[in-house]
Structure formats: C-alpha cells, structure tokens
Amino acid sequence: MADTMRAVDIEGGKGPASALFINPSVPKPKPTATECLVRVKAFGLNRADTLQRQGSYPPLPGVTNILGLEFSGVVEDAGNRVEKGEQGTPLWEVGDEVFGLLYGGGYAEYVVIDKRMLIRKPKAWSWEYAAGLCEIWFTALQALYLVGDYDPKRMRSILWHAGASSVSIAGIQLSRNAHLSADSHQPATTTTTTTTTTTTTTPNPPPSPPKVFATSRTDAKCSFCVERLHCTAAVNTNHPNWVEVIKTQNDGSGIDLVIDFVGASYFQSNLDVLAQDGRVVILGLMGGSILPEKVNIAPLLRKRARVEGSTLRSRDLEYQIRLRDLFEEKVMPGLMDGTYEHHTEKVFDWKDIKLAHEMMERNETKGKLICVINST
Structure with missing residues (x-):
C-alpha cells in the first residue's frame, strides 16, 4: 500500500x-x-x-x-x-x-x-x-441544544440569522420540530377517583411548536425561508426597522433564542430584538469582530440576557461524540422519513x-x- x-x-x-x-x-x-x-x-x-x-x-x-x-x-x-x-x-x-x-x-x-x-x-x-x-447539522444541534439550551416551555420563539445558509436551513427545520423531542414531553397526568378507587393516566400532549423566524439580506432568500422551510416569517435585514418587523410578526414580543453568524454588526440589533431572559448564540463573525461605537449594552442587564459564542472545531472529542449521538437520535430518523430536507x-x-x-x-x-x- x-x-x-x-x-x-x-x-x-x-x-x-x-x-x-x-x-x-x-x-x-x-x-x-x-x-x-x-x-x-x-x-x-x-x-x-x-x-x-x-x-x-x-x-x-x-x-x-x-x-x-x-x-x-x-x-x-x-x-x-x-x-x-x-x-x-x-x-x-x-x-x-x-x-x-x-x-x-x-x-x-x-x-x-x-x-x-x-x-x-x-x-x-x-x-x-x-x-x-455533519458540519451543518452538528452545528445546528449544538446551537439549539447544547449552547442555546432549548426548553420548549420557556422558549416560544427562535430566530436564525442568514436563514438561507446551510446551517440555518438545518436549524430552522430542527427548531420547527424541537418541541416533539421525547425528553421535552411533560410527564403523564394521573387522576385518582376515591369513590370507585379508579386511577386514570392521561398522557399530556407535547408543547405547541415554537415560532421560527429567519433573516436574510435578499427578498428571494426570505421567500425561500417562508415557502420552502415554512418559517413563521422571514425579514430582510436591509429594512431599517427589521427588529420591529420581527417583533410585530411575533405578536409584539421579543425573541427567546437568537442564533447569529454575523457578529459585531448585528450585536445591537440582537439585544434589541431579544425577549426577557433571552439568549443569543454567536456562531460566526461575518459582520466583523469589533463592536461599532455607541453600542448600548444596557439590554444585557435589563433583559437578563445571555450571550454566548461557540465554534465546533474547538470542542473536545467527547463533546463532538455527544453531538454525533444527538445527530443519530434527532436528525437521522427525520432525514430517512422525509421530515427533514x-x-x-x-x-x-x-x-x-x-x-x-x-x-x-x-x-x-x-x-x-x-x-x-x-x-x-
């Protein structure tokens, strides 16, 4: 050889x-x-x-x-x-x-x-x-579950920036189905009637799906996110008031979980669009790493916000094995049966x-x- x-x-x-x-x-x-x-x-x-x-x-x-x-x-x-x-x-x-x-x-x-x-x-x-x-689905899984710590009871809205990128395409699909994960279901409700000594156990339904939003810098890609990926709404970030547009589409509320690949140029907008106790996961710096002047970080305190960055390649082997196992559990069945594209x-x-x-x-x-x- x-x-x-x-x-x-x-x-x-x-x-x-x-x-x-x-x-x-x-x-x-x-x-x-x-x-x-x-x-x-x-x-x-x-x-x-x-x-x-x-x-x-x-x-x-x-x-x-x-x-x-x-x-x-x-x-x-x-x-x-x-x-x-x-x-x-x-x-x-x-x-x-x-x-x-x-x-x-x-x-x-x-x-x-x-x-x-x-x-x-x-x-x-x-x-x-x-x-x-692997790279896109592992990254999306990491953002949603391991860094974003998705909780279907607390997180009712999710925003993926660069919505037509490969990772966001995967992440949007995961987000739309995340509430169906077995470990997110509530335990069954048990009712006991004392006069007849009858116990009835009724499985609780899974939580309703979160609203999933996307952004892009072209109308064509926004249309793709809505028509092909079935986002609740997609907004062109060239719109001067895109933060307010998303809030309007979310019934006036902020977003619980934001996944961002842009970085510095979106930092202020991410804080502004965030809901109380919201989280921002930064996975890329396509818009730079140095914050612009006059960035107002007050929302970090007022909203009790959490901002966390991550890269996949820097993670140790045990962490990546965990993602590999999550992929087999949460993604492969959906790819096999057509739930995920x-x-x-x-x-x-x-x-x-x-x-x-x-x-x-x-x-x-x-x-x-x-x-x-x-x-x-």
Whole structure:
C-alpha cells in the first residue's frame, strides 16, 4: 500500500481560492488502534475552509493542515483494536460505507477518524448527500441544544440569522420540530377517583411548536425561508426597522433564542430584538469582530440576557461524540422519513476546487457545496 496520497493543498500555505491545487504526493495518514482509515468518496465545503485557506482560522495543534471537516467514504483499515457492537460483531469492518465529522483533512483521498465519530451511511444515500451532513447539522444541534439550551416551555420563539445558509436551513427545520423531542414531553397526568378507587393516566400532549423566524439580506432568500422551510416569517435585514418587523410578526414580543453568524454588526440589533431572559448564540463573525461605537449594552442587564459564542472545531472529542449521538437520535430518523430536507446546491469534481471556493465566497448558495474525488 502506497504511503502517499493526493490532497488539496495551498500554494504558499495560505491565499485566495486561486492558490488551491491538488498535490499528488502527500503523506497518507495512519490510523491508531482507536481510529479507522477511510478512503474518501466525497467531501463537503464549509465557510471555515475558506477562512483557514486565508490563514485566519488555523487548525488546532496536532491537526493536519489539509482543509476539510466532513466526508463520506469506505473503511479501508479498521485498526487493530476491534470494538464490538450490541450483537457482539465488530462495530466497523473493512468495506463499511460511512460518513463523519473531522477536525481537518477531508480534502484528501484518505482520512483517519476516531471510531466513535463514524456514522454508518444508509445504502439509499449517495456519497454526495452523506458528505455534506455533519458540519451543518452538528452545528445546528449544538446551537439549539447544547449552547442555546432549548426548553420548549420557556422558549416560544427562535430566530436564525442568514436563514438561507446551510446551517440555518438545518436549524430552522430542527427548531420547527424541537418541541416533539421525547425528553421535552411533560410527564403523564394521573387522576385518582376515591369513590370507585379508579386511577386514570392521561398522557399530556407535547408543547405547541415554537415560532421560527429567519433573516436574510435578499427578498428571494426570505421567500425561500417562508415557502420552502415554512418559517413563521422571514425579514430582510436591509429594512431599517427589521427588529420591529420581527417583533410585530411575533405578536409584539421579543425573541427567546437568537442564533447569529454575523457578529459585531448585528450585536445591537440582537439585544434589541431579544425577549426577557433571552439568549443569543454567536456562531460566526461575518459582520466583523469589533463592536461599532455607541453600542448600548444596557439590554444585557435589563433583559437578563445571555450571550454566548461557540465554534465546533474547538470542542473536545467527547463533546463532538455527544453531538454525533444527538445527530443519530434527532436528525437521522427525520432525514430517512422525509421530515427533514437536506439541500445540496452543487456538486463539483474536486479538480474544480477553486471554482467551488469562489462560489462559496460569493454567498450565492442556499445549500451545501460538495466535491467528489475521482479515481484518476
């Protein structure tokens, strides 16, 4: 077996999309006892990839410099430690079709991944479909449950900024169904009648769904959020009073949970649109990291607001395994039965990686960009 592989590289270590090229001789990773070696069939593109390419989002210490956070492929080496499944058979074997989330390295012919992070690919799913799932759905799950701490009794409204982005498309769908989670149901009501000594147990219905709002900077994407994703309403943030428009659509009330990818330029508006005891989860800084002058933070105190930021790649392995398990529990059944839609905007041959990055940077997409790896 060759010790090298092909992988996407960057001329000079960082630069524009035009600096990307396929390096024909990169050291092939070797799995440890707790890892699998997977031959990659397809990989997903993420905004973090463009930031790393530019040199502004370096990989964690000890992680490969190769771009790429998600993939699909075939197990080629299952490692020398054999984990057993519930039936006593090996959990992973050579030839298994899988997909998963990485700390880096996905833009390559081979990746190594901790066995606990692998997910079995259903036969009905294409390589392209599976390759683009993890980063967006894990990020949406993290924002809603682990950072946003969604509670169906307290959080009756949720706002996703950049509503036509891949993560928000996933998050909006999760939000519309979050109240149906088994762990959010109320315990059954038990009534005892003493004269007849009869006990009746009546299951309480799940809470009603939250109102789910979205924003975008184009009317077309706002229409997409309402017509395709079934948002309660979507508002163009170029509207000078978009905060008040959303409150009006929410019966005059503020929003309980805001998920934001923009950062500094939306900070004041996020505080203004927030409800009492509301939460803001910041997942990106597309609008800058330095707050404008005269930002009024008084609503933080007055509304008892909580603002928290997070990135997925900085989380430790145990945290990511938790998200992987949440994905299997809360997302995969919905993807399988059609409750959730997963949007792929375009599929590229990986030789066209420059074009794929350029398309992502133009902010034209309403879904995932995927690259497939050919055999030649």
